[in-house]
Amino acid sequence: MSRSLITGGFGFIGRYLALMLAEAGREVVLFDVVSDDAFLRKAGERVTAARGSLSSWAQVADAVAATRPDEVFHCGALLPPASEASPQAAFEVNVVGTYNVLELSRLFEVQRVIYASTMTSFGPDTPPLVPNDFAQHPLSMYGTSKVCNERLGEYYQRRFGLDFRAVRFPAIFGPGRAATAGWTAYTSVAIEESARGRPYAIRADRTTSTDVLYVKDAAQSMVDLAAADPSRLTHRCYNLHGYLVTAEQLVGAIQQVLPEARLTFEPDPVIVEGIRTMPRQLDDSLARTDWGWRPRHSLVEAVADFVKLVRS
Secondary structure, three states: OOEEEEEOOOOHHHHHHHHHHHHOOOEEEEEEOOOOHHHHHHHOOOEEEEEOOOOOHHHHHHHHHHHOOOEEEEOOOOOOOHHHHOHHHHHHHHHHHHHHHHHHHHHOOOOEEEEEEEHHHOOOOOOOEEOOOOOOOOOOHHHHHHHHHHHHHHHHHHHHOOEEEEEEEOEEEOOOOOOOOOHHHHHHHHHHHHHOOOOEEEOOOOOOEEEEEEHHHHHHHHHHHHHOOHHHOOOOEEEOOOEEEEHHHHHHHHHHHOOOOOEEEOOOHHHHHHHHOOOOEEOOHHHHHHHOOOOOOOHHHHHHHHHHHHHO
16 A cells, blocks of 8 residues: 655645545655644544644654655645745745655656646746746745745655655635735635625626636646656656636635625725736646646536535
8 A cells, every 4th residue: 555645644634635545545644743533523534634844854754754655745834924934934844844854855756746836936027828947036035935845855756766746836816815915815705705605805806817726626637646657757846827817706606605795895006006916827737737637627617616625
């Protein structure tokens, strides 16, 4: 039976990834600084937890040594705004932590490492459709750490033959994304509040466009990339794209599922301008060609599934 280790396993994407892998019959170990007994009971006996910090060599080593995983899904990171408030902490968790994961994967002969990168590894100088190999000039410490880790993974692949693979996510939406988790959090909160029958004022303006991907499709992409034929991979890091939607189009999709949704617009200039500095859309044609990437949900299907999960 194959065994997977997920760093940041109790995080937003890690939880969905854990359930997906367990349903496929794998043993899964969640490595994180936090734990959630209720989630572990829900996930079943195939999913267990190991407490620790990515910044601690000893704690990562203990987890890898005890787990002896076939693959590591590296999702753990210090996210904004915490990463911007403390760049030092972000460096320790995101960069040193990734070194720990890669070096210990090499030492313990892990078959592959699948890394969660981000569209914010690019900067405001990108064209409307961002090529896979466009120059990366991030503005944030979070994005900077992701660029560093992409290059570090490529180095381990070249120098040691470690099978490193990465996806660059656009903004992820789905149940459980906190309202404070970045400029694009409104894409999740608008759906969740509507599913609970509450009004919500979107802090973007009607024409604000965002490249978004449903969290289940994000988790599935990592599973798909892990299973991809290595002979077909022309790159180590791949752009992904879900849907490019304006805030007004998002409201339309929500109201297709929930006609009674009470959504209004109260634009926050900081949020509107912040989103405008982000890449508009990632070109994911290489991922589609090399390993057959595609989102499983349309936007309306994603909203409907989101609502179902909230209400259940």
